[in-house]
Amino acid sequence: MWRANPSNNQGKKYAIIEAKATAGIARPTTKYLASRLGVLSEKHKGKPVIQMDHHWVKQRVDRLMISLSPDIRADFRPYSQNANYSIICTRHIIAVSLLVEPGLSHIEAMMDDTKSDLDHAVHSGIVIHKYGEPTIENIIKEKRRRLTSKGNGNKPK
Numbered sequence: 001m002w003r004a005n006p007s008n009n010q011g012k013k014y015a016i017i018e019a020k021a022t023a024g025i026a027r028p029t030t031k032y033l034a035s036r037l038g039v040l041s042e043k044h045k046g047k048p049v050i051q052m053d054h055h056w057v058k059q060r061v062d063r064l065m066i067s068l069s070p071d072i073r074a075d076f077r078p079y080s081q082n083a084n085y086s087i088i089c090t091r092h093i094i095a096v097s098l099l100v101e102p103g104l105s106h107i108e109a110m111m112d113d114t115k116s117d118l119d120h121a122v123h124s125g126i127v128i129h130k131y132g133e134p135t136i137e138n139i140i141k142e143k144r145r146r147l148t149s150k151g152n153g154n155k156p157k
Contacts, residue, residue: 001061001089003072010133013075014089016057019096026097028129033093034142048147052091053140054084061085091136097127 004015020026020036040049040056049056062080065073079087131139 001064004090010090012088012090016052016089016091018052018091018093020093021096021098023098026095026127026129030135030139030142033095033131033139034146036095037139037143039143039147047144050140050143052093052136054086057089057091058084090133093131093136093139095129
């Protein structure tokens with residue numbers, strides 16, 4: 001969860017961010033992202049709970065609430081009885097492909113305890129795809145469609 005600037009976050013004060021990284025190619029498609037979202041074993045209103053759907057976000061925020069600062073808890077409190085927190089936060093998914101340079105050098109730098117962030121400053125060339133609310137809803141619909149067509153063949157988390 002990030003505190004966001006409402007002027008560039010659809011008028012909402014908070015953003016729920018999910019980051020996905022791959023050593024392969026992060027395809028900028030709904031199907032690709034849907035394949036990367038997890039599925040919980042529980043169901044909500046007869047449907048599987050999918051990572052980043054509104055029910056999943058509400059569960060996560062509710063669990064985090066006790067560890068959040070009092071001002072953040074106060075912001076969320078008026079909406080705690082709602083079905084979800086879409087009134088106060090937006091959802092974002094960021095997909096990063098680390099297959100190409102300098103992605104591999106980022107991985108190597110992170111694995112090397114003798115280096116700091118300052119030792120590795122090459123940041124051009126990483127492929128990043130960003131998705132916001134309308135697209136996330138389509139990604140979740142695609143995940144539900146795939147689960148239905150596969151007979152819920154995905155393993156729950």
